[in-house]
Amino acid sequence: MHDLNEIIDGGYCIGCGACAFVGKGSIDLIEDEYRQYQGRIQPEAKDMDLDAALAVCPFSNEGPNEDEISQRVFDYESGSYAEVVGYHKALYAGHVSDTGLRKKVTSGGILTYTLSELLKRDLVDAVVHVKKSDKSGTLFEYGFSRTPEEVVQGAKSRYYPIEISEVMDFIKNNEGRYAFVGIPCFIKTVRRLCGQDEILAERIHFFVGLVCGHLKSKAYADLMAWRAGFNPDEMKAIDFRHKFEDRNADDYGICVEDLHGNKKELVARETPGTNWGLGFFKYEACDYCDDIFAETADIAVGDAWLKDYTNDSLGNSVVVVRNETIQSIIDDGMKSGTLAFDELTAEEALMSQGGGFRHRRTGLGDRLYLKQKRTAWVPKKRVDAVDSGIPLLRKLIYRYRIYLRERSAVVWKDCRRAGNYSTFDRRMKWPTRGYSLLLKVGGIVRRLKQRVEK
Template identity: 25%
Template sequence: MNDKDSKRRFFAPPAQDVEDVVKAGLCTGCGMCASIAAPAISMGINVEGNMRPLVEAEVAAGKTGQIMAFCPGVSVQGPGRPKASTVHPVWGPMHEIHRSWSREPLVRHKAAAGGTLTALGRYLLSSGRVQAVLHVRADDRKPWLTISTISRTPDEVLGGAQSRYGPSSPLVNLHRLLDEERRFVVIAKPCDISAVRALGRVDPRVEQLIPYMLTIFCGGVPSAHIAKAVIRHHGLDELDIGLYRFRGEGWPGPLRVQTRDGTVYDLPYPGAWYMGKFGYEIQFRCKICPDTVGEVADVSVPDGWILRNGKRLYAEAPGTNVALVRTPAGQELLHAAIDAGYLAISPVSLEEIEQMHTNHQRKAAASAALFALRLMGQRTIKAFGYRTMDGLKHAGLRGIFQEFGGTVRRVLTGQNWEHLI
């Protein structure tokens, strides 16, 4: 047996289709596959409470190849070291950083954190720069679930605004909008943006029709079972739920469940989702993610936590975000929205961001987790352009061993394995 054959036996073969991706625990639930291959593939919640593809008919060979090329459960490509940017080993490329918030009091109060993403979507539609916003909102029938939506007016954007902590597939409508040949903005998770960037490398319509891609910082996608555990905690029936807000109006606000007759049940923000036997458990793919901070977006917009003595304040207050401007396009957009009266900004430092978002520091050692999977003969994602050595140096030996050892334990306990729908 030659060296090449030995290597093939030692390392897991590449995923051949979406079912391979799901079984290996590498699916993000983004919906790109359903966007490409509908109606043969649709998206739904599986037995683990994760959003996953359902293959309902034979997928054409050509479309399977496209799916594998763009799937963030197969590969992701980072920005590397773009010119004219400060590049941090964890936070990635930055042209500018600010605290930011919507200048419309209603938007700032209702939307996630300070309403920056909502404000940008509203500005883009009002100014005619785009004709649609592709994002997510609460499901009208099951408000604890999240669905992909297309907003075509500023009021529709506001109607879908709120923090969503759960499985979603923002990209199921992506090709529908591309086929309409109208300009639109994508507001989605970092892994979703990675998938759209991958598509853009072969489909010229992405560059022509999607002038901006905006994202959040992502702490991982929890199971839908957590929301159901909260509902059970209040002794309620799922059919009676008329509203489910993971964070209340007023920032950050309580987790609010409201029945159809108007009765309100609140839980305080800290620890509100650590319910029942499921806890705040995120899908396996999120635990090995090399880009939780949205490096490939034009602007990344996490919470701008208000700190006192280095600790977060959870009391309701006028919310703020942080705006990390990644690209010249994002820089131009941010300042145009400010000039038009949609956004306000104030200074923020890297030190403050590091205090606000300590959980994202582990991203620096993500390559150690990917290496552990390969050594154990597991399928893993290919990650390029995330400055591996810079990240490992920043993480240090302790961070490297934590990510490596944690991944080994998850594999040995079967936490990376999933059922199909």
């Protein structure tokens, strides 16, 4: 069997579309019954195309891994390296000073700021990022912004499937200087593409990364529409990260609008299914990813989930700078006061992603062990499969999350097929309660341990 089958059938396909781009005619990208994009190999697929796809797929063992790419593209002599955070010139937490702009962005607006500056300084002709889509059946897609105003319109995090085959085709056929924006696995795959394709390498000048916990299938947006009281098939727009003036940054809203003009604002914390730890509708591939800080990107930006920053309702970003030109953009911004930044240590940057870090290190070790025990194919990771040394309760939590990911996808698929979403909560009630119970027991055990240690 070709390794690409192992990746797709094994649940490691993130649906990025790199395989469909290099293996046109042999591999298609489809939306599957779980509302996620997946590569599909055609019966008459040519081996040559499958090999080309394998060389760029972010979950294949063929191309360079994150460390190898990062060592090749960054100047390690002049910066620092910290495990998980990766290579960096500088680390910050902060936001854009313009309050008007800050209200329109996800966290501190550093992605929008950097991308706008790249255009203003004539360093690129277009930004390739995720924008609202006019196509039927999808709310968001990769597109191009050629002015800072367009970049601002494309702001906000989209926890939604997206793919790159069309925009890569465009770049290949249209001369220009581009900045590509993506979550870690997408940046890795475009770096791999550039390693194979001189034209793309010549045209993509900057790689701008988002820190990532995991990607969601379209079912997540569907569920939010359903929670808002709308028919998921009639959803027009969704803002996954609405800022409330009177709440902390980590207590955000989700705004949904349907085709009839009805709008609803949900409080994420009060909306079942939004707890990121539950991993509802997560791509399975995300459970086998070890890159949180987009380690191959020239700049990576995430939420500053740190106690000194979350109480600011307008939001702050954690920022990892790896590229000299981007460092000068940031330096100029700090000097002129357009950026309000504090320097961070690598430990602090890591702390901002505490949950993601545990899930993608110890948790990943356990998941790899489980797959290997079943003699299933696993991609090579920078984390080893581990059996011993993980406290039993932690192991149970990691394994329960696999169950919740699988179950939420299957139950939503059933509801969609039956045209009856009301059974979702009933069927997910006990699984969700089981997870809460595990967390509670974990908390009690941790407090008891702390008391004993005192």
